[in-house]
């Protein structure tokens with residue numbers, strides 16, 4: 001790498017660089033707004049930790065552990081009960097993502113009514129916001145399909161006909177939806193990190 005490029009990486013960005021091209025700097029100078037903004041971003045990051053971390057825990061820690069033959073009788077019940085608990089908290093998290101996300105957009109100079117204007121999506125930040133909102137909508141739809149239709153149906157089939165092909169099919173649907181939500185959520189986190197660091201320009 002050229003030494004000038006290395007120098008640039010080693011130099012911390014100025015405040016202006018960080019909040020480049022937005023109205024944020026103006027509001028950021030007010031102490032109360034700055035603290036509210038910090039609290040909002042902190043909450044947003046904790047929610048992402050809970051949401052993505054919870055999915056990783058369920059799929060890579062809990063499910064492999066209870067897939068042992070000695071738990072076979074209780075498997076779908078355990079999956080259902082932990083899934084229901086996680087999804088109840090998950091809906092709160094999805095709501096809070098929206099509230100904190102909208103506030104952070106406001107600090108960055110994008111108001112809720114700007115989201116209905118095509119012009120908003122022509123800037124590097126705007127494009128990422130567009131992606132975030134599209135992915136968010138997809139997550140809401142998939143999660144609702146999972147929690148209100150596929151999940152309960154798989155649990156019922158697990159109780160009534162655990163050896164049926166239909167049960168296996170619904171389990172596969174639930175797994176596919178879960179994976180899609182997981183990858184969409186990982187992308188949302190990446191888009192968030194990119195918004196803060198200047199979008200596609202960097």
Ligand code: HEM
Nearest residue numbers: 041048097098101102104105136185188189192193195196
């Ligand atoms: C409607 C939903 C959402 C909106 C409107 C939204 C909006 C935003 C905005 C504006 C930022 C920049 C924050 C700042 O000013 O520092 C951001 C950052 C971020 N968002 Fe979201 N977000 C949403 C949902 C999500 C979801 C579902 C996730 C994760 C699963 C997520 C993860 C993150 C992360 C990790 C950051 C980076 C924070 C940083 O690097 O400092 N967001 N989001």
